[in-house]
Amino acid sequence: MRTFYGTTARPADSGFPWLKGWRNARSAGIGFPTIKCTVEGEQPGYGSQLGWIQWVTQDFHGERKPVQLVDRAPSLLSLDLPFLSFGYAPTFFDAPAYNSLPRIDWTASLFLTTLPMMDRREPVVPLCGWVWGYRIERRGGAVQPLPLRPATAGDWRRARQELARRHRSWRFSARFGDDARGSRAPG
Numbered sequence: 001m002r003t004f005y006g007t008t009a010r011p012a013d014s015g016f017p018w019l020k021g022w023r024n025a026r027s028a029g030i031g032f033p034t035i036k037c038t039v040e041g042e043q044p045g046y047g048s049q050l051g052w053i054q055w056v057t058q059d060f061h062g063e064r065k066p067v068q069l070v071d072r073a074p075s076l077l078s079l080d081l082p083f084l085s086f087g088y089a090p091t092f093f094d095a096p097a098y099n100s101l102p103r104i105d106w107t108a109s110l111f112l113t114t115l116p117m118m119d120r121r122e123p124v125v126p127l128c129g130w131v132w133g134y135r136i137e138r139r140g141g142a143v144q145p146l147p148l149r150p151a152t153a154g155d156w157r158r159a160r161q162e163l164a165r166r167h168r169s170w171r172f173s174a175r176f177g178d179d180a181r182g183s184r185a186p187g
Contacts, residue, residue, distance in 0.1 A: 001112065004036045005132060005148040014095035029097035033134050033145035039112065041089035051086035051115040051124070054094065055159035059105040063139075070166055071108065082124070082167045086115050101140045107133035109155045116170075123173040124163075126156050153177065 008014045008029035016028040041048030054071035071084050071094075085092055096106060111129035116122035129151030135144045153176040160172045 001040070001128065002038045003130065003148070004034075005130075006034055007143075007145055008032050008034050008095055008097070014097075016095075016097070028099065029095050031143040032095060032097050033132060033143075034095040035093070035110070035130070035132055035148070037092040037110075037112070037130070039089040039091070046117055048089045049087065049115045049117060050090055050127075051083040051113045052090060052092040053082050053111045053113055053124070053126075053159070053163065054084045054092075055109045055111075055162060057105075057107045059107075061103050061105070063103055068162060070163060080167055080169055082163055082170055083113075083115075096134070098136075101136055101143070103136055103139050103141070105133070105135050107131065107146065109151055109159050111151060111156060111159065120170050123171040125173040126151075126176050128177055129155065131155055151177075 008031065011017060011028045011030065014029050014034055037052070039048070039050060056067075056069050056071045058067040060066060070082055072081065073084065084094075092110065092112075094108070094110075096108075098104070109129065109131050111126040113127060114123075114125040116124060130148055131146075131151050132148045133146045135146065136142070137144070156176040157174075160174070163170070163172050
């Protein structure tokens, strides 16, 4: 897997002008972190059908109630689908932005997982992942990207509890990383 982690310098680089209804698309995301992960499929055919799951925590430091969510495309929110993206050796991309720059700690736990192909009773197994995000210490302040770090079994355990609660028709394995590599290894 190849991972790029940096900051948005130009909104067009992150695609904001193409998002319908996004306010301030010409300045959106500047200074916010951007992540792109590409997978090189080593498994033949269906063995490289994988998914990306992202668990996001937004802590507004008492100014608003914290938000925790399974990150999904707005057009797919009505579906019982825990994946932000999936497919054959899928690429993951995210570039968060807040137009209002609230005081916030925004943290994402991102996991590359197996993708059940025949039945939702087949467990989703996390193979590897990253934790990333940003902090804005005061309303209207500067965006401070957090360092990118590898996800741990503890990160998966926390996300898995919420995934299981919010997506009851899916099964999520307790195994993580090296413990789960026998399932399917990413390239």
